[in-house]
Amino acid sequence: MRLDKVSERVYANCDGETGGNVGIIVMDDAVAAVDAQYPVSGTDFRKSIPSVTGKPVTHLLLTHIHGDHVFGNQAFEDCEIVSHTRLKEKMEESLGTIWAPSNLEKMLEDVKKNRPERAWLFEGLRIVLPTKTFNDRFTLPGVEMIHLGGHTDCSVVVYVPNDRVLFAGDLMFAETFPWAGDPTADPDTWIEAYKTILAMDIETVVPGHGPLCDKKEFETQLVWFETVRKDMKKLIQDGASQEEAVNYDGYLDFYESEGDRRERSLRHWYRFWSQKE
Ligand SMILES: [Zn+2]
Numbered sequence: 001m002r003l004d005k006v007s008e009r010v011y012a013n014c015d016g017e018t019g020g021n022v023g024i025i026v027m028d029d030a031v032a033a034v035d036a037q038y039p040v041s042g043t044d045f046r047k048s049i050p051s052v053t054g055k056p057v058t059h060l061l062l063t064h065i066h067g068d069h070v071f072g073n074q075a076f077e078d079c080e081i082v083s084h085t086r087l088k089e090k091m092e093e094s095l096g097t098i099w100a101p102s103n104l105e106k107m108l109e110d111v112k113k114n115r116p117e118r119a120w121l122f123e124g125l126r127i128v129l130p131t132k133t134f135n136d137r138f139t140l141p142g143v144e145m146i147h148l149g150g151h152t153d154c155s156v157v158v159y160v161p162n163d164r165v166l167f168a169g170d171l172m173f174a175e176t177f178p179w180a181g182d183p184t185a186d187p188d189t190w191i192e193a194y195k196t197i198l199a200m201d202i203e204t205v206v207p208g209h210g211p212l213c214d215k216k217e218f219e220t221q222l223v224w225f226e227t228v229r230k231d232m233k234k235l236i237q238d239g240a241s242q243e244e245a246v247n248y249d250g251y252l253d254f255y256e257s258e259g260d261r262r263e264r265s266l267r268h269w270y271r272f273w274s275q276k277e
Contacts, residue, residue, distance in 0.1 A: 001018070001041065001048040003049070003051065006165055007165050008162075010024070010025055010163055010204075012206045013048075014206065014211050014212055019041050019042075019072070020068045021035070021209060021210075022036065023035075023206050027140060027142055030059070031056065031057045031059075032057075032058065032140055033049070033059065033060045033076060034060075034158050035060075035061075035063055036060060036062070036073050036076060037072040038067070038068065038072050038118075038122055038125070039072055039074055039075070039126070041072060042071070042073070043072070045072065045075065046075040057076070057079055059079050060080070061167075062081065062084075062156075063156055063157070064084075064152045064208075065152055073127075073130075074128045076128075077128055080131050081129070081130045081132070082132045083133055083156075084156050085133040087154035090154065091130070104125060108125070143158065143160055144161065146158075148189070148192075150190030155171055155193075159200065165203065166204075166206070168207050168208060171190065171197070172205060172210070173209045173210055174210030174211055174212070174213040175211060175213070177261055179265065181267065185265075187272060191226060194221065197218055202214070205218075223252070229273075232273060235248060236273055242267060245266070246270060
């Protein structure tokens with residue numbers, strides 16, 4: 001895997017070929033990796049780190065629970081694996097449900113059937129849990145993990161203040177339609193997270209998916225989130241059904257959606273705001 005220089009201390013891979021974006025932060029004496037993709041690509045990522053720094057990798061920082069970010073944890077088993085408390089709790093819960101061994105096998109079969117081009121990435125999958133958790137904030141020298149929620153309830157950002165770089169995790173799908181349909185996705189919290197990020201001193205953002213970006217991309221996506229919220233809440237107040245609200249053609253133009261991501265995100269938002277009304 002190629003790691004491109006983002007700033008003095010930060011390198012990242014944003015090609016999107018083998019999972020969510022990943023990167024590293026080179027600290028004074030050690031290296032912290034951010035997210036781990038899938039077992040095969042996570043291993044490839046780990047092996048690529050010595051090409052840019054000889055310092056030891058001591059930490060893996062997880063932005064949230066989705067498989068394209070945490071299924072590669074096993075490549076960092078010798079490190080402190082850090083996440084929000086909810087991420088570890090949900091992983092533990094999932095070990096008894098969707099990620100139980102028999103269900104993992106079924107998931108792999110589904111991937112082979114529905115996304116055969118991705119199946120090789122899952123080879124040897126083992127669920128590896130975080131070893132350290134936090135609720136609001138976790139710091140390493142020159143690095144801050146901050147819980148913001150939004151995309152999932154366990155979503156955090158990783159901030160490198162000296163370099164003015166932010167790893168946004170999946171709070172940012174740069175130049176593409178976001179996945180906003182996780183059962184714990186909270187669009188109101190997501191909007192607040194954007195406002196928090198816009199108030200931070202940031203030059204470059206490593207998004208969870210898509211190319212490197214900056215705050216302008218947050219401004220663009222914030223406008224879309226806020227106008228859709230306004231429109232959809234009005235539709236709900238006026239008694240629109242879920243079908244009507246999802247298929248409403250008055251929403252602001254936005255990026256193309258990959259597959260049914262837009263539809264499933266809007267369905268989740270409809271349920272979310274209907275329950276709040
Ligand atoms: Zn995600």
